[in-house]
Amino acid sequence: MNRLGGPLLELTEATPAFDESSLPPVPFTLRVMAGECVVIECRDMSRATMFADLCSGMVHLNHGTARFMGMNWTELDDRHRNALRGRIGRITRRPIWTDLFGTHVSIMIKQLHHTTVSIEDLTTETLHLSEQFGLPGIPTETPRRLSDADIVRSACVRAFLGQPQMMLIEDPLETSPVDLSQPFFECLTAARDRGAAVVWFVRDSSVWQPYRKAVSALWRLADDGLLTVRRR
Amino acid sequence: MTGSSTGQNGSGDDGNPNPPTSGVLPAGPSADVHGQGAPPETFHRDDDGRPQNLTISDRFVHFLGTLGAMVRKRVWFLLIMLGTSWGVLRESLRSNTWRRTVRYEFQQTLATVAGRGLLSTVVMGALTGVGVVSQAIYWLGFAGMAKMTGSVLVTVIVRELAPILVGILMLGRSGMLSLAEVGMMTTGGQVRSMQAEGLDPFLLLVVPRTLAFTVAGFTLGIMFSLSSLTTGYVISRASGALSNSLLSFYYDVVTAMTSADYLLIPLKFIVVGFLVGLGCCIGGLTASNEDSIATMLPRGFTRGMLIVMTVSVLFSLKL
Numbered sequence: 210m211n212r213l214g215g216p217l218l219e220l221t222e223a224t225p226a227f228d229e230s231s232l233p234p235v236p237f238t239l240r241v242m243a244g245e246c247v248v249i250e251c252r253d254m255s256r257a258t259m260f261a262d263l264c265s266g267m268v269h270l271n272h273g274t275a276r277f278m279g280m281n282w283t284e285l286d287d288r289h290r291n292a293l294r295g296r297i298g299r300i301t302r303r304p305i306w307t308d309l310f311g312t313h314v315s316i317m318i319k320q321l322h323h324t325t326v327s328i329e330d331l332t333t334e335t336l337h338l339s340e341q342f343g344l345p346g347i348p349t350e351t352p353r354r355l356s357d358a359d360i361v362r363s364a365c366v367r368a369f370l371g372q373p374q375m376m377l378i379e380d381p382l383e384t385s386p387v388d389l390s391q392p393f394f395e396c397l398t399a400a401r402d403r404g405a406a407v408v409w410f411v412r413d414s415s416v417w418q419p420y421r422k423a424v425s426a427l428w429r430l431a432d433d434g435l436l437t438v439r440r441r
Numbered sequence: 442m443t444g445s446s447t448g449q450n451g452s453g454d455d456g457n458p459n460p461p462t463s464g465v466l467p468a469g470p471s472a473d474v475h476g477q478g479a480p481p482e483t484f485h486r487d488d489d490g491r492p493q494n495l496t497i498s499d500r501f502v503h504f505l506g507t508l509g510a511m512v513r514k515r516v517w518f519l520l521i522m523l524g525t526s527w528g529v530l531r532e533s534l535r536s537n538t539w540r541r542t543v544r545y546e547f548q549q550t551l552a553t554v555a556g557r558g559l560l561s562t563v564v565m566g567a568l569t570g571v572g573v574v575s576q577a578i579y580w581l582g583f584a585g586m587a588k589m590t591g592s593v594l595v596t597v598i599v600r601e602l603a604p605i606l607v608g609i610l611m612l613g614r615s616g617m618l619s620l621a622e623v624g625m626m627t628t629g630g631q632v633r634s635m636q637a638e639g640l641d642p643f644l645l646l647v648v649p650r651t652l653a654f655t656v657a658g659f660t661l662g663i664m665f666s667l668s669s670l671t672t673g674y675v676i677s678r679a680s681g682a683l684s685n686s687l688l689s690f691y692y693d694v695v696t697a698m699t700s701a702d703y704l705l706i707p708l709k710f711i712v713v714g715f716l717v718g719l720g721c722c723i724g725g726l727t728a729s730n731e732d733s734i735a736t737m738l739p740r741g742f743t744r745g746m747l748i749v750m751t752v753s754v755l756f757s758l759k760l
Contacts, residue, residue, distance in 0.1 A: 261637075262637060265637055267633075267636060287641065288537075290639070291639035291640070291641050292639060293639065294636075294637065294638055294639030295638065295639040297637075297638070297639075299637055299638065301634060301637070303630045303633060303634050303637075304629050304630045304631050304634065305631060305634040306631070307622075307626055307631050309622060309626075314545075318542055318638075318640065319638045319639070319640065321540070321541045321542050321545075322540055322541070322542040322543075322639070322640055322645070323639060
């Protein structure tokens, strides 16, 4: 990552196709440097999900460009796009869990697919994160049999696993039945210290207030695009 | 970090033109022709802006467009099957495809289709042996055509019946399960989530499952054939219709096979397994948001049956 002098995420007049994304067809411009944390307030979290998709190169653009790690999503072939998405950690409101695998496989599947890290090392890191988020170990049941709290914990473990270059986080704290703010902020800070960029979507401003001193910028995702919000 | 967003939405003011009335529309033959054979919505979306005095060549192109759209609409699943068949074959030959997750999915699917389906296949083969093989042996002996037993059994059981029954068994037992799993993941948004993490559903689900079905198709086909022939022999021997040994019976069957049979019979099992697996996975992956289990399963079963029968018929023509 040190070879990158520019922003990790860069949207330049990126205008999404409305019928594909339901995002407003307005140009979005955003730059997030390594180690920065950007909070984006958004009333409609499904819109936040689509914006995160836009940042991941999953939304067709009518105009403009979306770049991650200096690479334009539209200029990459499928294999490179997928490899690059493997460097992004996401916490999303969209359903991610399936009963095809046990929760442990679902948590580690991205690393198992994109990397050649040994199972032992992966298990050690997963166990460490699981314990950090309050799980007694790595959950092996199918996700359907886990409690809501453990599902949120597992989603956090899944997102932070593998030291991703960028985090696209649709706030897990607001809907969590247990207080995960402490381990969440710790992992967030650790990721930023490693040089990861963080885009954190929140619905309620009270959620990120405890972390406000470390937030780099605040935006609001509205019908007319991304708006700057002055912090108080 | 810098950022900005402009609020232009690009919607221009069209000046609200008056809507045309019927009296303004051109009357006469050209208006009628323009309305005839209007292409579906998917073809030439900008037809409204086209001049109404079309030349013969324009009309011919229009006609071809309409015809092409209709054909595409009818055979889109076939086209997808052809494309994805090539895709699966191509991806399966790339070493980079066989990652841990793909291997894991292949093993899981193979264990489900071949492992758990083995007993059902053997039982179905045994029932076929009782119902068809023993009857064939009996009636051929009764008609004084016992020497043809081998060739009749190869033709009827191994070449024709086994691929169809094994295909139906795989379709009903594992194919529908695969269709439902992938379909529910597609409609539920999990497939989209997988894509967001760089997990290609074609690579992770379709390729390993299809290849597992392919291996299972061959395995179960051979097991079915062995089971039915052996059971038929046992019943015939018990009833006195046959007096030779089991090895002698199998020798008759094997010698009745032509050299083409040794290639085409396994190929038929393989192709049936491949297409059943692929059809079910693609059926699930192409499900729309309006789909549910109630719409996906009947459609998938019908397509699967068509696939099995079509493969059987096509190979029979070759044979």
